[in-house]
Amino acid sequence: MRSWQNPTDNNILKAMFANQILEGIYFYSGFAYIYTLARSGKMLGSAQMIRFIQRDEVTHLILFQNMIKSTRRERPELFTKELIDEVYDMFREAVELESSWGKYITQGQILGLTDSIIEQYIQYLADKRLKAIGFANKGFWIKGLIIGGLETNSKFRNWGLEGKLSS
């Protein structure tokens, strides 16, 4: 039985983490390509549309972050070692999938984006989402980013990849 057909407490909690991956990593990586094109004067209308979409998505992202934090306070017994390991696995897999997808769809053809920048940005997003839900800095796959964390964060901010919204 798929987990969505089986709404246990545990599966609902996992869906909240999956939401952070969807709205906080997959969406943002998609936004970044349009924002990067806009910086070269391309697809400006789409970039404006994405800004409005992002403004909306931020509210969902924060809502689910609060839901995860509230659940952790009210139902700490759900946060077992198995669950926490599974969350890290979900994020690890998401970073791999989204990095591969990002490289595939850009094909090195967007000025200002390289495969390495795409990968680092997605790792940075994953780290940021994990931190927001109290799972920060475990250093599983993002060693480089954690070592150079501050430098990397400000670099992305300077490039405008985070858009105008901070979440």
Ligand SMILES: [Fe+2]
């Ligand atoms: Fe949303």
